[in-house]
Amino acid sequence: MYGWIWRHLPGPVALKVVEALLLVAGIVALLMLVVFPWIEPKLPFNQVTTG
Template identity: 80%
Template sequence: MYGWIWRHLPGPLPLRLVQALLLVAGVVALLMFVVFPWAEPLLPFNNVTTQ
């Protein structure tokens, strides 16, 4: 899959590197601001008890 993405990025190597970094940053931002806040109430990490 990563090879497919790399082959479809236009431009020379420096431009491809910038585009790949922007894609990674976009995925991280999507996870941090959309996916993780949505999933956080569903996770059991707040139900911690100590005995």
């Protein structure tokens, strides 16, 4: 999969490295700002009981 992405990025190697880093940063930002906050209330980790 990573090879497919690398082959389809336009430009020389230096530009491909920058594009790949921007792609990774965008995915991380999407996960941190949208996906993780949406899924956090659905996880059972904050339902702690002590007896």
